[in-house]
Amino acid sequence: MLSAHRRTVTPPAPSPAQRGIQSIEVGGQLLRALAHAGRPLPLKDLAAAAGMAAAKAHPYLVSFGKIGLVEQDRASGRYGLGPLALQLGLMSLQQADPVRIATPLIEDLASASGHTVAIAVWGTHGPTIVRLAESPAAVHINMRHGTVFSITGTASGQLFAAWLGDAAKPLYEAERRAAGARSLPSWAQFVAGTLAEVRAQGLARADGGVVAGVSALAAPVLDHRGQIMLALTAIGPSAALDTRWDGPLAALLRQAGQAASARLGWQPATSAPTS
Template sequence: MADTEQSRRRVQSIEVGFRVLRVLRMAEGPLPLREIAARAGMPPSKVHLYLVSFVREDMAYQDAQNGHYGLGSFAIQLGLAAIRQLDVVALASDSLTELCDKTDCAIYLSVWGDRGPCIVAKADGALQGAFSVRLGYILPVTTTATGLVFLAHLPEYETMRARAAQDAYDAARNARTPSEEEIAEAVGKVRTLGYASTIGMLNRNFAGIAAPIFDYSNKLAATLTILGPSEYMSRAKHKEFVRLMLDAAQNVSQRMGALTTSKP
């Protein structure tokens, strides 16, 4: 029993120490002790004890000139090791299955390739019927929710080639191409709302909702998309599914190392 209580105290001690490390992670630069304590919601004397240990283990360092604290060399090495191990497909796998179970719709994970958004993982839903998008499929850039998310978060020079290819393909089929004004309006809406939604674009009977997944540098790493029958994804369902998609995308983003505004 004593061993169990002691083990619990040690775990709690680690958790408290991580409150200090989270403050250093979110800081714009080295901070004085009192500022770290204020942001962590802890007494300065207690924070100082943790910082002494972190400095000793190179998780933190103290500036010799002003005494301020920042993240140390081992913290940097730890972060780089985590980055090397990142795999968005593996990290998003559980989210795809969970979303599919909750919505009965097909869920897709796409990354940006040379020709545009490419589907790299999927979970087939009960409501997709005969309509299914295969792995490796290159999605249209300007007429799908997935494509609009990429347009909203990637620099223009990365998307120009894919857009040109889509325009040429649409012209060969005499298909309507959205105007620059329509694209700009759609992209602006994605940036404002944090997600994209389309109806009847990839298939006239289906609607899509897509949300961005960010990596450790807060750059777009992938896009998570739900595709289901338009009638099923009614206004009430739309709100529910948007919330599910945004929550799932944020969860994967956090696992990818994206910075969040969560407090220590």
């Protein structure tokens, strides 16, 4: 007589690196909702924003309140982030290194776009390359660390000028004098024309402005105050590099810039550059 035996297969236990505590992840939705709201919220609204019932949210908020992650206003009953959350946020901002955060992004951008991608920071003499990811394509643009971009004719320069405003004026005026005052617009004209377009688009572009046949498109990385920390700049042959504001390269750069900015505490509401 044959008998069949059912064998129960137990799935492998998750590795220590994968194992988490579900209740912490659930409660974290409330903290994320508060951070996204940017203001204290009533229990009902906070729970809804976190995708849970108020009765479920309340015990988490009580525990978070005991350790200082949230606090409840006695007068209004609204919940906001507490002193521990503030301390953690300040510590995170102090430890954040914009260049370190952006460096892995330019490798991905170079691979995805097929163009050389640089990180430029604002230096004594203007935007300066500090990191470079070479294009995977056969055609390379000869750039190197320490290269300084002009303000007048490069995407990186225009991007910094748009966000820095009058802080960039002295370098612009020096470039204008060197080139001959009549060959470049006045600072006021530059602000009202080129920089106004950069502010409106959130990107800067240059089509063969400095080196014939070479174009560039640049996106800013902003800190929690909305101030520019660095530029992510794609550089390539003008015939191959798409500088359209709504092109696929622009979308890649915007996405990367926003991802790095978010790591530095930036939120879209604080992103508008000041003149």
